[in-house]
Amino acid sequence: MPVNLTPNSISLINGGDVNSKPLVQVMDIKLIGSTQERYRFLISDSVSTQHAMLATQLNDRVKTGQVKKGSVVQLIDYICSTVQNRKIIVVLNMETIILDCEPIGNPKIFSESELTAQKTIPSNNLPQPVRVNNYSAPNSGTFNLQNSGTFNSQNPGSFSTPNSGTFRAPNAGSIVRSFQPTVQPPYQPPPNFRNHGPILKNEAPARIIPIAALNPYQGRWAIKARVTAKGDLRRYNNARGDGKVFSFDLLDSDGGEIRVTCFNAVVDRFYEIIEVGRVYLISKGSLKPAQKNFNHLKNEWEIFLEATSTVDLCTEEDDSIPKQQFSFRHISEIESAENNSIVDVIGIVISVNPSVPILRKNGMETQRRILNLKDTSGRSVELTLWGDFCNKEGQKLQEMVDVGFFPVLSVKSGKVNDFSGKSIGTIPSTQLFINPDFAEAHELREWFDSGGKNAATVSISREIAAGGAKNEIHKTVSQIKNEGLGRSEKPDWVTVRAFITFIKSDSFCYTACPLMIGDRQCNKKVTQSGNRWQCDRCNQEIDECDYRYLLQAQIQDQTGLTWVTAFQESGEEILGCPAKELYMLKYELQDDVRFGEIIRSRVFNQYLFRLKIKEELYGDEQRVKITVIRADQVNYSSESRYLLDLISKSFRK
Known part of the structure; x- marks a missing residue:
C-alpha cells in the first residue's frame, strides 16, 4: 500500500508551522551526547530532509524498537529552534504509524533558500516572458526583437538569439500574445529613524514551551512547572569573595525536569518565595550545561536566574503537572547498577541502626544512620542516611520499627555505592517519602502484609564475614x-x-583552649599562668579555659x-x-x-x-x-x- 507523507511539511515547520502534525519518515538515527544520551533523527517529507532532535523523555521509543530507521511517524508536538546557526526540529511527542517502510521519494537536504523562494514566487508560479514586437503571420517574413536575434520564417515555431539559442513558440503559426517582463524596482534606501522617537519593544508574554525544548540559543521563553525539590541555602568563599547559592528542581506536564540555580542577590529575591509542591511560571533565565557531578536530572542544561528573571506563582492548581516523578528500580537491579549512579528505589524498612557521628575529611562532624530495605525481588539493600536525614526521617523510621511496624520508604535520587557490595546513600537532593500514597507503595504494603514479611531475602550489601568489609x-x-x-x-x-x-x-579530662581557628575550636591543652591560661598553639593568654573529656x-x-x-x-x-x-x-x-x-x-x-x-x-x-x-x-x-x-x-x- 503506497504511503503519502505530508508534502512540504519540513518547509512549513521551518516557516513556523507547529500545528499541522505531519507524517514524516525517519531516514537515519544517531546517538549523540557524552554526558546525556540524546538521539538525532534525519526526517524526510519525501522532498526534503532535515535534522531533528528527540526529546530525552522519548529515548525509550528508540531503545525499545518502537521507532527505527525507515519508520513513518506522525509528529504531534514539536518546535523548530536555531542551534549554532542551523535550524533543528525538536520532537517533543510523536506516534509511530508504520514501523518498517522502504525509503519514500528522493529527498534532498532542506535549504533555507527554498523557504525564501516559496515566499517570493507569485501565486500563479508562471515566469514572465519577454515582450515580442512587430510579429507577422507565418510565412510572411521576419519580426524584430529588441536586442534579440532573427526569426526564421521557414520554421515559424522558433527563432534564434545571439546568446540564448533557439526559442520555440508554444503554438507555431498562431498569434503570440504580448507579455510585460518583470522589472526590478530601483533601490530605495531605508528610512532614517534617527530622532524619530524610541523604538517599541515586544512586551508580549513569552510563549510557554516544554522543559525538554529549552536550549541556550532561544531568545524569549517561559516554562510552567512544579517545584519538586529545594536545596538548602549554602554559603561559599573563593578567590572572588564570599557568596551564597541555592537550587531547586522543576517538573512540567510533559515529564521534563531541570534544575534552577540562584546566586547572591538573586537568592534574596527568590529563596523565600520558592516552595516545594507549588507551580510557577519562570522566564528570562540563562541556560548553561548541567554539572553532572552535582546535578543528577536527565537534562543537559541548567537554568541560572538573573536580575531580569521572573518567577510568578500560579495561584490555580494545575493537575496536569504531577507532584513527583519516579523511575523506581527493583533492589535486584541495583546489584548491577554503576557506582555513583543515581536511582529511585522503594522498599520496606526492616531494620534501623542508631545514628552515629562521623568526622569528615574537612574536619567537620556529621551524622550517619544505616537502615535496610527489602522488596519483592527477594533482595535487600543498605540505605545510609547522612546529616539531617538521620534526625528527621531516620528517627521517625526507628521509632516505627522499634514498635514492630515496618513502613514503606520511597527514596528519590539515592546514590549507588559499590564498596564491598552495593548500597545506597543519600545526597543533598535526595528525598525520602514514608508510607507514600501511590500505587507502588500500596502494592508493596499488600505484598509484605500477605507473606512478604517472612519471605527470605539476600542482601546485596556488605556481608558480615572475615575478610569482608569492616565498615559498620x-x-x-x-x-x-x-x-x-x-x-x-x-x-x-x-x-x-x-x-x-x-x-x-x-x-x-583536660583543660582545653576555647579559641576558634577558622570554623573549628582549637581544643589544644592549655597551662595555667597565674589567673590566666596559656595556649602554645594560638600563642595567646585567655581568661577561662574549656574542660574536655x-x-x-x-x-x-x-x-x-x-x-x-x-x-x-x-x-x-x-x-x-x-x-x-x-x-x-x-x-x-x-x-x-x-x-x-x-x-x-x-x-x-x-x-x-x-x-x-x-x-x-x-x-x-x-x-x-x-x-x-x-x-x-x-x-x-x-x-x-x-x-x-x-x-x-x-x-x-
Whole structure:
C-alpha cells in the first residue's frame, strides 16, 4: 500500500508551522551526547530532509524498537529552534504509524533558500516572458526583437538569439500574445529613524514551551512547572569573595525536569518565595550545561536566574503537572547498577541502626544512620542516611520499627555505592517519602502484609564475614586482636556490644583552649599562668579555659576485654554530665563521695560502642589505639532483629 507523507511539511515547520502534525519518515538515527544520551533523527517529507532532535523523555521509543530507521511517524508536538546557526526540529511527542517502510521519494537536504523562494514566487508560479514586437503571420517574413536575434520564417515555431539559442513558440503559426517582463524596482534606501522617537519593544508574554525544548540559543521563553525539590541555602568563599547559592528542581506536564540555580542577590529575591509542591511560571533565565557531578536530572542544561528573571506563582492548581516523578528500580537491579549512579528505589524498612557521628575529611562532624530495605525481588539493600536525614526521617523510621511496624520508604535520587557490595546513600537532593500514597507503595504494603514479611531475602550489601568489609560491622572484643584490626593503612570502624568494667578517675579530662581557628575550636591543652591560661598553639593568654573529656576505660564482652579512649562527646554519653561539672565536683568542691558515685554508677552498664581502631606510633613503639566514637544504650529490640538476621544468613549459607 503506497504511503503519502505530508508534502512540504519540513518547509512549513521551518516557516513556523507547529500545528499541522505531519507524517514524516525517519531516514537515519544517531546517538549523540557524552554526558546525556540524546538521539538525532534525519526526517524526510519525501522532498526534503532535515535534522531533528528527540526529546530525552522519548529515548525509550528508540531503545525499545518502537521507532527505527525507515519508520513513518506522525509528529504531534514539536518546535523548530536555531542551534549554532542551523535550524533543528525538536520532537517533543510523536506516534509511530508504520514501523518498517522502504525509503519514500528522493529527498534532498532542506535549504533555507527554498523557504525564501516559496515566499517570493507569485501565486500563479508562471515566469514572465519577454515582450515580442512587430510579429507577422507565418510565412510572411521576419519580426524584430529588441536586442534579440532573427526569426526564421521557414520554421515559424522558433527563432534564434545571439546568446540564448533557439526559442520555440508554444503554438507555431498562431498569434503570440504580448507579455510585460518583470522589472526590478530601483533601490530605495531605508528610512532614517534617527530622532524619530524610541523604538517599541515586544512586551508580549513569552510563549510557554516544554522543559525538554529549552536550549541556550532561544531568545524569549517561559516554562510552567512544579517545584519538586529545594536545596538548602549554602554559603561559599573563593578567590572572588564570599557568596551564597541555592537550587531547586522543576517538573512540567510533559515529564521534563531541570534544575534552577540562584546566586547572591538573586537568592534574596527568590529563596523565600520558592516552595516545594507549588507551580510557577519562570522566564528570562540563562541556560548553561548541567554539572553532572552535582546535578543528577536527565537534562543537559541548567537554568541560572538573573536580575531580569521572573518567577510568578500560579495561584490555580494545575493537575496536569504531577507532584513527583519516579523511575523506581527493583533492589535486584541495583546489584548491577554503576557506582555513583543515581536511582529511585522503594522498599520496606526492616531494620534501623542508631545514628552515629562521623568526622569528615574537612574536619567537620556529621551524622550517619544505616537502615535496610527489602522488596519483592527477594533482595535487600543498605540505605545510609547522612546529616539531617538521620534526625528527621531516620528517627521517625526507628521509632516505627522499634514498635514492630515496618513502613514503606520511597527514596528519590539515592546514590549507588559499590564498596564491598552495593548500597545506597543519600545526597543533598535526595528525598525520602514514608508510607507514600501511590500505587507502588500500596502494592508493596499488600505484598509484605500477605507473606512478604517472612519471605527470605539476600542482601546485596556488605556481608558480615572475615575478610569482608569492616565498615559498620559488629565484632567481638577478641576479634579486634585476632583479625588484626587497625593495622592497615586506613582505620577500621566496628560496633561492639560490651560492658564498662573500669574507668580511670584520676585523669578523666583536660583543660582545653576555647579559641576558634577558622570554623573549628582549637581544643589544644592549655597551662595555667597565674589567673590566666596559656595556649602554645594560638600563642595567646585567655581568661577561662574549656574542660574536655579524655576518658580511659576498660570494656569487656563474653570473649575478652580491652582498653578504649573516649573524648568529649562520647565521654558525656558514658558519664552523663559535662566534663567541667565533674571537674568542679572533684577539684573545686572536693566532693569525692558524689564524684565516686557518678563513676561507679556507670560501671557494669552495657553499651553499643562505635569504635575507631587505628595503629599509631608512641615513641618507638607501634600501638593499636581504640577510640570510642559513640556509646549508645543497647536497644534490645533492634539488637534482637540483628541477631535473627545473622542467624538467617548463616542458614542460607
